[in-house]
Amino acid sequence: MAFKEEIPALWVEKYRPKKLDEIVNQREVVERLKKFVEERNIPHLLFVGPPGTGKTTAALCLVYELYGENWRQNVLELNASDERGIQTIRERVKDYARTVALGDVPFKTIILDECDAMTSEAQWSLRRIMEMFWRTTRFILIANYGSRIIEPIQSRCAIFRFSMLSKEDVAERLKFIAAQEGINLTQEGLEAIWYVAGGDMRRAINLLQAAAAYGGPVDDVTVYKVAGKARPTEVHEMLKLALKGDVMAARQKVYELMINYGLSGADIIRQIHTEVFRLDIPEPMKVEIEDLVAETDYRLVEGANEDIQLTAFLAQLARLGKKTAG
């Protein structure tokens, strides 16, 4: 293989399929992609599907097989949620598309991941770019939600839908990895991983590796332990403290999250959003809190002061908590 490099230390990479045939499930998708390889030609592609179902892997396998050893020279990988705006993407694509493709494939390929993070304005711009460089460049666009991609782009792409992986698919892969790594993965462990990660292969493999790091067998106990640790309890505690009326202590938790975990206000509000629905409080109250979360989130998006807005949110929680208690 052309990509003989050091063995990745993270299993999600180490066990990422290198060939289309190794991809778990997604049979129809894989068969059609293999046809493209045979023909040495691809249209613009749009891969759509839930996280951890193999979209990025399929794109990578496709270009490995298409270009062989020359893939590095012919492929540009960009991430729409990292690149600062469409302007950067345009510049990079322009520079890249200007040079001629190496080898026997007459075009280069740009993999643009997480496209649904792009604003519609940026997508219109992207549409133009796709048109400008169509002679020399193909795009593989990847997104979780097809509906977030504007029509004109959808109509220029062959759309591939990746389905959620089944329990059997995930189990088979995990067992394979466990065997390779010499790990005792119990049936209970498998069930627990499925319960936590569902059909998200990335999360399943991450859970497996983290659980294996404890050295013992990977059973349900270790898996749940890892899942619990991977989800900081601080946010939960913070909400409970605020609802009890201790705003000072709750705020201290905010500071700890910022300092120990390097989280931003936006990160914290995202976690709060998840935790609210796990709280042991009356259901209608969850909705009331969600209303406060949404308002705080919006304010932070607008660039408001994290500390003031988060503490104001906690103070509102304390009031709600008191109202409910008394």
Added chain:
Amino acid sequence: MSVPYHVPWTEKHKPRSIAEIKEIVGEADYVDKFVSWLKNWKPGEKAALLYGPPGVGKTLLVEVVANEFHYELIELNASDTRTESILKRLVGQSSQTISLYGAKGKLIFLDEVDGLTGTEDRGGIGAIVGLVKESRVPIAMAANDPWDPKLRPLRDVSIMIEFKRLRTYSIIKHLKKICAREGIIADERALKIIAELSEGDMRSAVNDLQAAAQGKKRLTVNDVSWLRARNRQYQAFDVLRMLFSAKRCDDARNVLNASLLDYETLMLWIDENLPRQYTDPEELAKAYYYLARADIFLGRMKRRQKWELLKHVIDFMTAGVAMAKTKPYKFTKYGFPQKLLLMAKAKQMRTIRESICEKIAAKCHLSKRKASTEMIPFIHVIYEAPGLAKREISKWLNLDESMEAFLKKQG
């Protein structure tokens, strides 16, 4: 891991004996003057009025002396509401009942007597004067500015003991001692900057030192550079007191004019101290609602360069916050905004987190954001677990020590 910011160094490292105080201030005559007043006090004699700028140790001296000579100290703060009757009751009780065992006698201490203002304290000064004359136990008082005309009656019944600003070198000496106890290696120039900026106010110097040095092993000039821009702490405390005790919108709105603080700094102070001042959830929620509104308008004003919006920012953060109270103002110990320091630290951690995300993103075909939400939580667990996988991961991702430390820190 809990962040141990709760114990102020001003408490933790305050002198506990007369000897220790003398070690700091040198042979200042006010120490002996106060001690000899107390030792020789007999009923009918004058009270002692200790005066001088904030943070020079007036209250501290009273506490230490009382303790060392086994007096039972009855402390009343000026910010407590005190009508004549309350004062009479408290002081009356103290001067008539018999001391608890072990205590030689009682010492009544009225702090911040220049804070006696307004209607609530009506008759306060007169009452004190009356009590001083009748009291069977010594009464000491403290004030920043004893020359206020309304304090004149008090001056007539007191001996005046002046406290001077501390000298820079005395402050440096004390800061050094604290650093030694905290295991901090401090650059002398940094301590000098802190000492000079404090203008002879030991309390603010120690607070500044804590803000700049806590949690560090070394203190450099860089760590204290942000102090220069900051105004004096006691001014902030005074402004907060004025703000939180304001009964009318206009009084609250005026606090900014009365101080040297700019509105953004004041906002920081309010944010830090709101939960201390308002303990009732209803009041706190209301006050924070308006502080948050002020913050929103501050953002709008800056983004759009519409400076005329400033009036709303100020109205919300002053009147909005002050009118949230439903109960009378209650004396509150205010704190120094930890946010500056914490945010600096948080920013540092965020930078580390981001650079780890960048490395993961480059190798794992995902965005930095996904690296942060999907990968880092699990990598944290791996670093905490006993296995050797972390070594390989560090090598593969090419992580430096600070990044490894970040990943190990959880749990």
